[in-house]
Amino acid sequence: MLEISELRKRFAGGPDAPGGKVALDGITFAVRPGEMFGFVGANGAGKTTTMRIVMGVLQPDGGSVHWQGKAVEYADRRRFGYMPEERGLYQKMRVAEQIEYFGRLHGMDAAAARKACDDLLERLGLTERRGDAVEALSLGNQQRVQLAVALVHDPEVLVLDEPFSGLDPIAVDALATALQERCRGGVPVIFSSHQLELVERLCDSVGIVSAGRMVASGTVGDLRAAEARTLRVVVRDPLPGWADGLPGEVTVTGDRHVLLASEGDDQEILRRAMKAGHVEHFGTEQPSLTEIFKEAVA
Amino acid sequence: MNGVLLVAKREIATHIRTKAFVIGLLITAALVAAVAFAPKIMGGPEEYTIGTVNSQRLPLEQAAPEAKFEWRSYPDEATAKKAVLDGDVDAALVGGTKVLTDGEVDSQLGVLLQSTNREVKLGAAGNIPPLQMVSVGADTRYQAARTGMAVVLVIVLFMLIIGQVMMVAMGVVEEKGSRIVEILLTSVRPWQLLAGKIIGLGALGLINLVTILVVGVTASIVSGVAGDFPPGMPGIVAGVLLWFVLGYAFFATLAAAFASLVSRQEEVGNVMSPLTMLMMVTYFGAFFTTTDPTGTLAEVASLVPPFSSMVMPVRMAAAEVPLWQIGLSTALMVLAVVGVLSFGAKVYQRAVLRTGARVRLGDVLRAK
Numbered sequence A: 001m002l003e004i005s006e007l008r009k010r011f012a013g014g015p016d017a018p019g020g021k022v023a024l025d026g027i028t029f030a031v032r033p034g035e036m037f038g039f040v041g042a043n044g045a046g047k048t049t050t051m052r053i054v055m056g057v058l059q060p061d062g063g064s065v066h067w068q069g070k071a072v073e074y075a076d077r078r079r080f081g082y083m084p085e086e087r088g089l090y091q092k093m094r095v096a097e098q099i100e101y102f103g104r105l106h107g108m109d110a111a112a113a114r115k116a117c118d119d120l121l122e123r124l125g126l127t128e129r130r131g132d133a134v135e136a137l138s139l140g141n142q143q144r145v146q147l148a149v150a151l152v153h154d155p156e157v158l159v160l161d162e163p164f165s166g167l168d169p170i171a172v173d174a175l176a177t178a179l180q181e182r183c184r185g186g187v188p189v190i191f192s193s194h195q196l197e198l199v200e201r202l203c204d205s206v207g208i209v210s211a212g213r214m215v216a217s218g219t220v221g222d223l224r225a226a227e228a229r230t231l232r233v234v235v236r237d238p239l240p241g242w243a244d245g246l247p248g249e250v251t252v253t254g255d256r257h258v259l260l261a262s263e264g265d266d267q268e269i270l271r272r273a274m275k276a277g278h279v280e281h282f283g284t285e286q287p288s289l290t291e292i293f294k295e296a297v298a
Numbered sequence B: 001m002n003g004v005l006l007v008a009k010r011e012i013a014t015h016i017r018t019k020a021f022v023i024g025l026l027i028t029a030a031l032v033a034a035v036a037f038a039p040k041i042m043g044g045p046e047e048y049t050i051g052t053v054n055s056q057r058l059p060l061e062q063a064a065p066e067a068k069f070e071w072r073s074y075p076d077e078a079t080a081k082k083a084v085l086d087g088d089v090d091a092a093l094v095g096g097t098k099v100l101t102d103g104e105v106d107s108q109l110g111v112l113l114q115s116t117n118r119e120v121k122l123g124a125a126g127n128i129p130p131l132q133m134v135s136v137g138a139d140t141r142y143q144a145a146r147t148g149m150a151v152v153l154v155i156v157l158f159m160l161i162i163g164q165v166m167m168v169a170m171g172v173v174e175e176k177g178s179r180i181v182e183i184l185l186t187s188v189r190p191w192q193l194l195a196g197k198i199i200g201l202g203a204l205g206l207i208n209l210v211t212i213l214v215v216g217v218t219a220s221i222v223s224g225v226a227g228d229f230p231p232g233m234p235g236i237v238a239g240v241l242l243w244f245v246l247g248y249a250f251f252a253t254l255a256a257a258f259a260s261l262v263s264r265q266e267e268v269g270n271v272m273s274p275l276t277m278l279m280m281v282t283y284f285g286a287f288f289t290t291t292d293p294t295g296t297l298a299e300v301a302s303l304v305p306p307f308s309s310m311v312m313p314v315r316m317a318a319a320e321v322p323l324w325q326i327g328l329s330t331a332l333m334v335l336a337v338v339g340v341l342s343f344g345a346k347v348y349q350r351a352v353l354r355t356g357a358r359v360r361l362g363d364v365l366r367a368k
């Protein structure tokens, strides 16, 4: 289990913010082995800062990061895979050499690094580009190389800062599959993203940060359950004034009346609707993650 | 340690196959070879001025038709000796048995005089005593070769050290600016990254230096210039290698520390300027040493780090240096390198992850 508790970080402020800028204000969450954790939040909420602290690139002012019950040290982090927000690769180095190099830095022997590199290139569709300098690749392909660098040593924990940004739909699927596979192998995966549909589709649980605090976290289902549910009823050609006295609002498009209600007796509403006309749809609306997110950070 | 080697290997592998490295190596090798052949090519036919005292002129022209000889007569040995010391004549033949020179006789002239003397006297009875060679001046026979070597050395050492040091600085900024350090430092320690980079680029510099030395010495042997080399050449060559390593380690570590303060290549020149100045001063000191290798300035500069890193090898090439001075200077420079390494590693470690605006050295040193 990767446990992040009470992380605090303040950056020294410039002349305009003499008190400094609080980036993290007690972030706490945990990711179980085999869990895919989606880290979402507005720009500047503190996602990158949290991930940097997890990877030891930044020192927190307070709080701790534990992996398998003990405070994370350099030796543990060597077995983590990390994709920083600002991508960094040697531009002039060849793709395969670069991936192998990072594998070796993580302690793999030459043969193992080569094999892992070949597998990743194959999987990420980069086999033909293996001999090219990184700078000759398109941005999306460079991103795939960056990902390969994070995955090459078969990490125990994956920390990926916006891994999906800039990828085409095919690459998104390839990456999603690769991550899900690692997850099934028992690796906790944290990734940040602004593509909430993707997070909703992939993640077992989600954490929403706002201004350096975790404002909501849990499975997508839990978060939905916490939201007020909305009843949606569509009636064709009803009698006028059918919804008078019912909670919620009616919108009319053509001969269809749509009632959205977040309270009231649903059975009573159904009865009234059936009496009024032809009921085409009756059900509760699932709030999307986007709606939950907007609600949470509002 | 493994991390250090991997980093060093990457540096070597990346740079060694660049055009810049290969072409640079070829050009310097060609230049050094040219310098070694220059005296032979530019020397042209030899010209000698020879004085005589109570002697027959020897028919040297017959033995060496391409050389020119000028003869002068002197009334006695004392005036001839003065002429030799003043440099009016290259040698003076006294009484047909003795040759006076200032320092060791020019090797070609010596051979010429001896063989011609034998031929002339071949008719005479009894065995023929060889001409007695007498030096009336100080031993200066290696001076020209020594000065030449020293000048070449200054330039080679300076170019190599400043070249490799700049590469270290740019490499550090490349990694910091592109944030590769963020990934690197999750798998290697900052000191490993720093050491690997310095060792790798230093090894490239050594490859360059060894090539230059091998080409230089080989070309000198082939061209015959090596005949003028002073004794103790192996010591001089070993000294050059040692001093290159020490000087490079000193400047490269400081360069890495300074470079880790900035995040953009454009800022490298600026942040490095104090260090570049220091290297220039060292260079000028070393250059001055070639003109006055036994002066007080040369002597002091060859003991004080980091100036000693370039001045001492040049002084060793240009003149004899007492062993204790070499020892003292080496010890001081090693101490300086150790000091700079611990300072540089500290600065690098603290600054390299602080991307963005230029980090102030004072802030880095004060932190924690």
Ligand SMILES: Nc1ncnc2c1ncn2[C@@H]1O[C@H](COP(=O)(O)OP(=O)(O)OP(=O)(O)O)[C@@H](O)[C@H]1O
Pocket (backbone or CB within 6 Å): A011, A012, A021, A022, A023, A041, A042, A043, A044, A045, A046, A047, A048, A049, A050, A085, B356
């Ligand atoms: N090096 C720094 N110096 C000063 N302030 C910083 C620094 N790094 C981050 N911050 C501040 O900390 C806060 C959190 O930033 P962070 O990069 O963690 O946000 P984020 O959630 O990753 O945002 P985004 O979605 O835009 O990537 C921001 O207000 C930012 O301005």
Ligand SMILES: [Mg+2]
Pocket (backbone or CB within 6 Å): A047, A048, A049, A085, A161
């Ligand atoms: Mg971010």
